[in-house]
Amino acid sequence: MPNALKLALMSAALLVAVDAWGQISTLATCTRSANLLACVDADGNAYSVNTVGSTIYLRGFEAAGKRYWAQTNSRYGQLTFFTGIASDGETWVGYNRRVGWTTINRFSSSGGSSARFTCSRVAGC
Template identity: 35%
Template sequence: MKSILKTAFATVALLVSASAFSNCVGGPNLETCNDSNGNSYTVNRMGSMTSMNGYNAQTGSTWNQTSNTYGNTTQINGNAANGAHWNETIQNYGNGNRSIYGTDSRGNAYSHYCTSYGCN
């Protein structure tokens, strides 16, 4: 579950300006955050599924992302207002070892193998 949240929040961090400060309200299952630039996102956690919906104030666009965990595998799917889609699968093998692969929002495939020492 921590990997899901790290990936989800990494995605949010890319979409929200680095200089923005976020204020979040809610609890462990439902949380809404707004930053000083007018961007916002909502995180909804239900069992093994986490969904996020966001708004980019600069562009007026929206995005969403859903993560599902089944055992040691997490699948992440996202959509942007411009029709771009992305997906990622994270397979955890234990001891910090995992494989990460998917397709970015430009349709480019990627894959990484990670250990506790880093990823390649």
């Protein structure tokens, strides 16, 4: 699975599971405002997360594949649906469902990738 998709899914899972914008990995340099988080890592990958109401917009650049991507997450209570597209035409859809301290994540992409994984605040992913 391309790194951009992994980064988008993990970013979404992090936002949903932890609900803490300030706890981003030290592997990336981030700038934050009230609604926007923008990060760049040591490999040149970049992404931003913007919130508008219950909708989260993610945009990024994957340095290795030299492709741009965008993802939109729509939250309905404990359920978040997401759709994304990359500059090479790959698309993906999925959802995150929060159950207590656990988040159940499922996605599939036009590139043939699909997965289901569970993340916990205690045990991680």
